[in-house]
Amino acid sequence: MREVLEVFPGAQRALFRKYHIGGCSSCGFSPDETLAQVCARNGNLSVDEVLSQIQSSHEQDAKILISPKELAELLRGDKSVKLVDVRSREEFEAVRIENSVLLSQPVMQQLMSSGSNSEPIIVIDHAGKNGLDAAAYFIGHGLQNVRCLRGGIDAWAREVDPKMRRYRIG
């Protein structure tokens, strides 16, 4: 799996979205396992089918992304949008998008128990590094309308809200 992830960085997200593999310690895999071994111990999944999912992982990731300007437009028209911030508390307290919530265990459980809830959820990270993983995690748990802010809150500050202070982690 180590080589698979090197060639297809979005492979783990694709595996979790479709097959619930690799999301947490209960369904994780070892870097030393082969794809065939992972498929075999997950209900004998077809290796060819799984490989096809992995090969399209980049396109699948791209579909989840929402640009800062698209999000600004969405927020103007839809008050049900839930903004979930996956950064640290320090970052969240320093700068945040209005009405966003910091991901915590209670927020996580609330999201999970909302099941097939189709209200939009937008994941926000700092610069687009971890948000896709979080979005894939929620989608893999059956949430149907999850997207990730492309470029994170840093892109939001650059493209939508120039008054928002940009930062780096020291």
Next chain:
Amino acid sequence: MNDDLQKRIQQALANPQNLGELADADAVGTVGNSDCGEMLRMWVKFKQQDGKKVIDRATFQSFGCETAIAVASLATELIRGKTAQEALALKTEELAGELGPLPPMKIHCAQLVEGALRSALEPEKIQEKKPQTSAGPTLLENFSRPKDGVKIEFLE
């Protein structure tokens, strides 16, 4: 997830059976953990019937998705009156009962219920089945690993 399955899940959730702790249970099994957003605990109480030890009642608590709750509700009804061996012989898809076939991304919900049942009825085998290899980084770790002591430097 298709609309038909969603309707069946909602029907099961409208009146979930056997929800909550069973105070005088003979066995308890837990799978998952709340950090993952998914945990299911099952309590089982036995009784003697026709010379056999059968499941009198099973209950559950879940921090998890709707599908896991729906499957647990149906499964705890399904295993009532069965011996431990008969309950353990049920396949994952049988535990989902009238929900019917689950899509790949939802099979783990039924597996969660199956795991809790196995953990309650044959805990020694659960220990044996723990993976021998260390798992690699997971999605959850990637986005939720502790971020204590983060130092922020504002850009000019």
